[in-house]
Amino acid sequence: MVIVVAFSGNAFAEMEREVWEWAQGPTLDVVHNSVEWVAGEGVMLARLSPEKNVAAGMVAKDDLGLRVPLTDGDVSLGVSEWVSNNPNVFGRNFIVDLGQDRAITRVRVLPGQTAINQPEYFVRGYRLEAAGTNDSDLWRILAEARDNINLTIDTSTDSTWSVRDRDQNDVFRRGRFVRLTITRQDRSNWVALGEIEVFAVGYEIEGLLTGQLSTSGPVNVGRVHWEVSVPEGTAFQLASAPGADVIPWQAIHTMENGELFAGQEPVEVVAWRGQMFTSEPFATPTWQRVEIEYDRRLVASSVVGSVLPVTVSRGEETEVTYRLEIEVSSEDYGVDLVRLSGVAMSVQEVLINGRALNAGQDYTTSLDIVAQETRLALDGNNRVEDDAVIEVIGNVRLLADSNVIRPMLGNAGQSVDDGYTNWQNGHNPLAISQISAQGEPGDLVGQLQLMQRVFSPYLDEQVSFDFVVSRLSNPTDVLLSVYNLNGNRVRQHVQYGAARNYQMAWDGRDENARIVEPGIYLFEIEVRGGGVEGMRRGTCVVAY
Numbered sequence: 001m002v003i004v005v006a007f008s009g010n011a012f013a014e015m016e017r018e019v020w021e022w023a024q025g026p027t028l029d030v031v032h033n034s035v036e037w038v039a040g041e042g043v044m045l046a047r048l049s050p051e052k053n054v055a056a057g058m059v060a061k062d063d064l065g066l067r068v069p070l071t072d073g074d075v076s077l078g079v080s081e082w083v084s085n086n087p088n089v090f091g092r093n094f095i096v097d098l099g100q101d102r103a104i105t106r107v108r109v110l111p112g113q114t115a116i117n118q119p120e121y122f123v124r125g126y127r128l129e130a131a132g133t134n135d136s137d138l139w140r141i142l143a144e145a146r147d148n149i150n151l152t153i154d155t156s157t158d159s160t161w162s163v164r165d166r167d168q169n170d171v172f173r174r175g176r177f178v179r180l181t182i183t184r185q186d187r188s189n190w191v192a193l194g195e196i197e198v199f200a201v202g203y204e205i206e207g208l209l210t211g212q213l214s215t216s217g218p219v220n221v222g223r224v225h226w227e228v229s230v231p232e233g234t235a236f237q238l239a240s241a242p243g244a245d246v247i248p249w250q251a252i253h254t255m256e257n258g259e260l261f262a263g264q265e266p267v268e269v270v271a272w273r274g275q276m277f278t279s280e281p282f283a284t285p286t287w288q289r290v291e292i293e294y295d296r297r298l299v300a301s302s303v304v305g306s307v308l309p310v311t312v313s314r315g316e317e318t319e320v321t322y323r324l325e326i327e328v329s330s331e332d333y334g335v336d337l338v339r340l341s342g343v344a345m346s347v348q349e350v351l352i353n354g355r356a357l358n359a360g361q362d363y364t365t366s367l368d369i370v371a372q373e374t375r376l377a378l379d380g381n382n383r384v385e386d387d388a389v390i391e392v393i394g395n396v397r398l399l400a401d402s403n404v405i406r407p408m409l410g411n412a413g414q415s416v417d418d419g420y421t422n423w424q425n426g427h428n429p430l431a432i433s434q435i436s437a438q439g440e441p442g443d444l445v446g447q448l449q450l451m452q453r454v455f456s457p458y459l460d461e462q463v464s465f466d467f468v469v470s471r472l473s474n475p476t477d478v479l480l481s482v483y484n485l486n487g488n489r490v491r492q493h494v495q496y497g498a499a500r501n502y503q504m505a506w507d508g509r510d511e512n513a514r515i516v517e518p519g520i521y522l523f524e525i526e527v528r529g530g531g532v533e534g535m536r537r538g539t540c541v542v543a544y
Contacts, residue, residue, distance in 0.1 A: 034207030035276060038286075042228075045203040045276050045284040050105075055178070055198040060096045071096055075194025081112025083121075084191045093181040096196050099205065101133050103172035103281040106161075106199040107142060109153035109180060112192035121192040122151045125184025130175025142173055146183060172201055174281065202281035210273040213292055218266035222293035222422040225258050226274070229288075233280035236287065242267040260420075264427040266298050295422055299409045300335050300384075301327045303426040307405060307433040314439035315468070317397045320345070322433070324390040324407060334385040337410030337421060338376040338392075343403060343435070344500070345374040345394035352378075353388050369503065370495060377412075398437040399470045399499035405433040444471050444534025445527055454541040457508030457515045463540045465504045469527055472499045476528065480504045482540075483522045490516055508542045518544045 036046040048054070053073075060070040062082070074080035084092070107128050115121040125146045129139040143160040145153075155161050156170070163171040178198050182191060221240075228236045239254045242263040255262070261270070270292060276285045304325040312318040322345070328334055347365040350357045357363050362382050366375045376392060384390065408423040415421040426432075448467040455461035465480060480493040490510045495502060506523070510516055525536040 032207070032209045034204040035209050042286045042288040043209055043274075043276075044286045045205075045207045045278060048200055048202055048204060050199065050201075052199065053197040054098055054102055054200050055096050055196055058097055058099055060094060060196060063091075063093045068094060070094060070193055070196045073195070075110055075112050075116070077113040077117075080194065081114060082193045083112060083114050087185055087187055087189055089182045089191045090185045091181065091183075092191075093179055094193070094196065096178045096198065098176050098178065098198060100279050101174050101176045101281060102198070102200040103202045104130055104142065104175055104178065104198060104200050105170060105172045106156045107153075107178060107180075108155070108195075108197040108199070109193065110195040110197065111151050112194035114190075114192035115151060115194070118192075119151055120186075120189045123148055123153060123182055123184075123191055123193070124186055125182065126153060127181045127183050128153075128155065129179045129181070130173050131177045131179070132174060133176045136177060139179060140173060140175070142178070144183075148184075172281075200281065203278055203284045205279075206275065206277045208273060208275045209287070210271065212269055212271040214269050215294060215296075216268070217296060218268055218298065219294040219296050220265050220298050220422055220424045221261035221263070221267060221270055222295060222418070223258055223260055223420070224255055224272075224293070225291040227288040228274075229286045231280075231283045231285070233278060233283045234285045235277040236285045237275045237277075238272065238290065239275075240270055240272045240292070243269050243271065260423060261292075261425075263425065265425045266301075270294075293422075295414070295418075297414075298332045299411050299414070299422075299424040300332055301329050303327075303407060303409060303431050305405065305407050305426065305431045305433045307435055310434065311436045311438055312396070312398055314437040315397060315399055315470070316439075317395050319348070319393065320396050320435065322392045322394075322405065324392075326384055326390065326409070327387050328385055332385075333411035333414050334383045335390075335409045336378040336380065336383040336412050337415075337423075338378075338390065339408040339410070339423060340374040340376075340392070340405055341408060342372055342405045343374060343396055343398075344369045344372050345392065345396050347374065347376070347392055347394040349391075349393040350376065351389075351391040351393070352382060352384065357382060369501060370497060372497065372500060380412075383411075396435075397501065398435060399468065400473060401437060402473070403435045403437065405435070407431055445469055445525055445536045448525065448536050448538070450538065450540065453539075454543050455508065456543050458544060460507075462505045462507040465502075465506075465523070465525065467502055467525060467536065468500075469497075469502060469534075470499050472527065474498065478502055479524075479526045480506070481524045481526070482506050483524070484516070485520060485522070490521070506540070516542055518542050 034046050035043050037043055055071050056073055058071050060068050062068050068082045069080045072080055125148055127144045128142040130142050131139045141162045143155040145160050161170040163173055165171050226238055230236050237254050274287055278284055306323045308321050344367040350363050362379055364377050407426040410421045410423050446468050451464040455463050475498045478495045481489055482491045483489050493504050520539055520541055523538055527534045
């Protein structure tokens with residue numbers, strides 16, 4: 001079963017799969033912020049309102065590099081204004097960082113409360129300039145008044161805007177930084193500034209559109225697809241989560257197009273959120289549709305997971321037993337595929353309801369050290385089609401303080417019918433298990449072993465690096481870099497992961513797959529993340 005959320009002007013269409021679509025753009029039950037519906041095209045970033053101050057809340061600093069309260073939306077006495085405290089203000093300047101390039105059309109400088117109370121504290125002369133992200137040292141004039149008499153500076157009314165078209169209309173100036181420089185002073189009066197406001201044309205920097213799919217009964221959610229055009233300088237992200245309460249959104253999984261749903265299953269509500277971004281003033285992504293596949297027939301009705309022991313010695317190989325209590329009804333597919341995410345287990349034995357299975361005949365297993373995952377495939381005669389307990393017994397070597405195991409269930413028949421395995425994620429609290437590793441954490445990068453330190457690429461040989469990363473709670477990049485004796489990097493390998501065993505290899509070729517010159521090469525294994533960093537260095541030899 002498939003639901004398609006399409007942004008089109010058409011009414012419901014009769015087709016093989018159920019279709020949900022907006023008839024005239026996003027409906028009222030969909031939350032949208034800084035985006036707009038364009039008939040015949042889709043959802044895109046909203047155009048900037050002429051009255052929107054794009055400097056609000058951004059960083060403003062004076063010529064000493066100190067932050068000043070000139071973008072806080074307030075001109076109150078003292079805390080929300082800048083007061084010179086003396087009349088020597090010639091050359092003082094203030095820079096507002098807009099965060100990215102904008103098509104600037106207008107700047108307004110409001111007086112502080114001190115100047116409102118004492119009007120003689122206004123700016124006698126000024127220059128306004130802009131600089132772009134890629135040329136932040138090149139300042140271009142926006143507006144300039146050497147003899148100002150206005151308490152409020154507003155480039156839309158004082159006719160000093162420097163760039164105009166043939167009809168003398170103001171033309172935008174592209175820039176990320178706006179600088180106000182005071183070019184004249186009064187020997188007896190101070191200056192009090194309250195706010196620097198910047199106005200622009202183009203699109204909002206980012207926007208979002210959220211909604212939810214209600215399935216009227218538990219389902220196993222499959223792949224999620226969408227159609228979106230993403231011009232250069234723009235980006236689009238889609239996230240989905242089970243249930244309607246998905247705050248904070250930052251904590252949920254951001255998906256790749258065509259990826260399997262990663263939330264808890266079965267589920268009756270799927271929330272989705274599309275985010276749009278742009279770094280170009282006049283470019284926006286355009287989102288046409290999102291498609292969510294789901295199956296009303298479950299793999300299993302419920303699953304409960306547990307593991308023993310719950311505490312092991314860090315870095316030592318230990319036997320553990322992972323237990324799955326599965327409920328399967330007559331309406332379900334049944335279970336013959338199991339994935340244990342979060343642990344790479346060398347499986348020694350598998351039992352169903354206490355009955356030991358024959359390895360290679362009744363089941364096969366595999367482990368993925370990089371993904372930290374264990375997979376179990378039961379043959380057809382041992383498919384779980386009723387309530388059952390599956391026990392997986394094997395050896396693990398754990399390094400992280402906390403090791404969370406999440407089960408996923410699948411059915412081989414469903415995989416054949418649909419062309420992919422729609423894993424049912426047992427990510428509810430009863431299904432998730434945890435093993436703690438205790439003991440001295442050791443070095444961040446330790447226990448390095450090299451195999452074939454001297455090797456020949458012409459004999460299809462390679463040098464292998466086997467090492468352990470400890471004390472790393474959150475996944476990060478683990479890098480193996482190879483350098484020649486001149487210090488030039490010839491090759492780099494990257495694996496992403498947390499604390500575990502790592503295995504990498506170098507085949508004696510450079511980044512362009514060319515065999516390097518014979519000789520001594522330096523290698524460097526580096527890990528940085530979580531406030532800690534570690535490194536191992538050594539040499540290897542390429543011999544012809």
